[in-house]
Amino acid sequence: MPYLYDANSKESICDFARMLEDSCVAEALDTNAMYGGMPIGEASIEWDKEYSGKGGFGQYLEEVYFGKRNNSLSKADFEEAGLELKTAPLKKLSNGEVRAKERIVLGLMDFMTIVHENFDTSHFIAKNIDILLVFYFHDPLKEYCNLGIPLVDIWNCIQEDEYQIRKDWEYIVNKVQEGRAHEISEGDTLYLGACTKGATKETAQRMQPYSPLLAHARAFCFKIQYVNHIYQILLDRKKDRFVSYIHMLNSPGNELEQIVKNKFLPYIGMNVLMICTLLKIPFKLKSKNFYAMVTKRILGAEDTQQIYEFEAADIQIKTIRIEPNGKCKESMSFKQIRYEEIIDQEWEDSDFYVELTSKFFFIVFKHDHPEDPYILDRVLFWNMPETDLQVVKQVWLDAQQKISSGNYENFVKSSDRKIAHVRPHATDSSDVMRTPQGTYEKKKSFWLNRNYIMEILNNN
Template sequence: MSNYIKKDLEYIYKIGQEVIGKTFYEIFGDQCFKFNNKGGIGNIVQSLLYNVPINSRSESDFIEEGVELKVIPFKEIKSNILVPKERMVLNLINYEKVVKESSFETSSFLNKNKVIQVIIYLHEYEKKWYDFKIINSFMIDITKQKEIETIKKDWLTIINYIKDGKADQLSERLTQILGACTKGKNKESKVKQPFSNIKAMSRAFSFKSSFIKYKVNEIKKNSIKYFNEIFIDNLREKNYTINYESIIGNIKKLIGVDLIKFTQDSKIKNWRNLAIKKYISFTYPNLLKDCETCNIKIIVKKLKYNGTIQEEIGTNYMLDINEMVEEKFIDSTFYQEVVLKKFIIIGIDCNNIVSKVFSFKFDESNIKNALKVYNDTKNKIIVALNKENKEMLRINFVKKSDNLTLHIRPKAINAKDTYKNGKYKLENQPKQCFWINKEELIEV
């Protein structure tokens, strides 16, 4: 039987449902002005909406109910397309203590984060925080999700790195869903680790933004379903894990497939993408969902006669000048949506047959290049914003010839599609997108 009693959790869930569609000012009124937001919107919601004192304890925020509260921002990256602005940071990793924990099931991580009440608000750079609107709220038991075995595997990966004296080598790239993100003011925020004399960056457990995005899209359809799951035993699929290597393996099995057989109209612009999606959905029903959950992007590209990729690889992430001005590289949506993403490229030959499969993941060298691109772009935007005459202004962003893994080039709908909206404006600058240099791809 579940240890949770429905009536004990229902009031937490219902309060969250009641504030959907309201701004923080509409909820809290002039109490908003008592806060300078230094402690974060989450602390404000915790103390004002739920009357729970701000704390840093190892137990859940709602101790008696065993529920953790998380308030997270989403942002609009394209018209009506919302993504998490950042990862969901959970509890701090105490290197000395976690290595003494005997299992995932009895871990301090699960003790604090098993059931989470999530409140999502829309972050808009041009607005004050109290004018942000709450757009979703739900309660979820992570042990009832089919991804729990992958989360457990990620937890073990992190713990084993610490046990091996390699806490200083931890990276969000090592895991699929549960990450170990840096936690501290800067690179100097280092602490002792138990099995090495090398100090390690302070880190916290966190759910990656791709997992949050996938769950939110699922929950939009039926929020009450996830709440009711908390009280049902033996719900999740047993031994279901998501593995990047197995996804690559299944994609490689597409080699030799004739896409013409999987389309009704080869004249439409994106028919190859639709045919690939149709084939994968039929052959591997969970694969596309797993890719979405674990931040894996499948891209279809035509090959030249010599078997090389014909075009550069679009990340589909548009340059956000508001983000560039205000966010640090490691905390940016760009970092979550591009740098931590894994890319699988399916190569189609001139006869529309799947001929090759390529992959790309940002390694340490690529990340250093991405940081250079990010900072270069940030600096150029700030300089441009400070110029008095912006009428004829065009920024020379990083080019492919700079050999920095990524480059930036226009992806505007038309000449009028510029940075004319938002907190920071460059009305004559066409919208730009990040692209991966095709030479970075590795055939698998």
């Protein structure tokens, strides 16, 4: 049977892959008259082979649809065309929104050799400069051949986001060069992350070149936040939708954090009402998006515009209010726990982990007297260190286990001093959420302890 695509051409491979769009593998195979167990590649494919695990659908697609035998080589899947194939599972939220289910893993990191690489000639670039992305809806009840595929396209991260991808790669590699591979955290960077690999910490320890300490094995990945951004950008292009973005990083050499801080500098020391007056925006403190709106306006974006870097990295804008006694007014809340979903999640794919490994942008207000208006004291960027993430992981695992067993009363408390805790996050007693047990419980969230927030401010 002849090839149905030119293995030397990105465009040909992509056109062949786009036959999957708004369809599934079974329908595309039928359309292309590829049924009957006839491979289209040079390798003989085992058509009754079973595929499983996180990479199961990707392996299935590569062999059954593209006729290429799976391998673990550090070269691109379509080597002649310089095109890497990646599948990206999606999930639908209860409000109808579509979100990435997990990060896109881009290859294991070899601590011993990566310290001698430079970005432009790195293994990462050689393998991942052009990626054929096949987005599909995750559904454990369906066979791979019937999974819906809403979007297929090529993403070139260098063409789209070279400055930040390069900066993220260099930051990760610099940590290894400094003998601090054991301190790498996925929250260190914005788009390109370094996720852990290995089933357990004990079996996933690796030597690093400039330290006697072992470090957890890691792989480069597109962070979940960035995968969501890629999906939205490509979907908008497919549907010819125009979204107005403003870019903070307009030229090499600029640092996002410093650019943002410089924009806020003229407003330091002003009270909130004065800031709103200068920005010509309504003073609505109780509005959920009030501070996000203030941030957008200070950074030069209109209401209808998006700040590209904040969207691509899903930077978490959080306000902190300091009382006259010098202490933080309250703990910091996060999204409500989806009881029916958390029991099936793994820590590093969980909603809370995704939030905590985002970059945070803290807007700090304070006042010297209870009757005085809050004034803008300072702004800062922050991400949670790996050591603290491991502490919070135990809080998350505790909550997951208790929800699985139907115990909704004995979560970790703030007084336990474990960085985070769980408590109600509902409008009233009738604001409830369905549980895995089929009952309804008051909505709860994870919170970062206010004492921990004060430690962050004191250390920055």
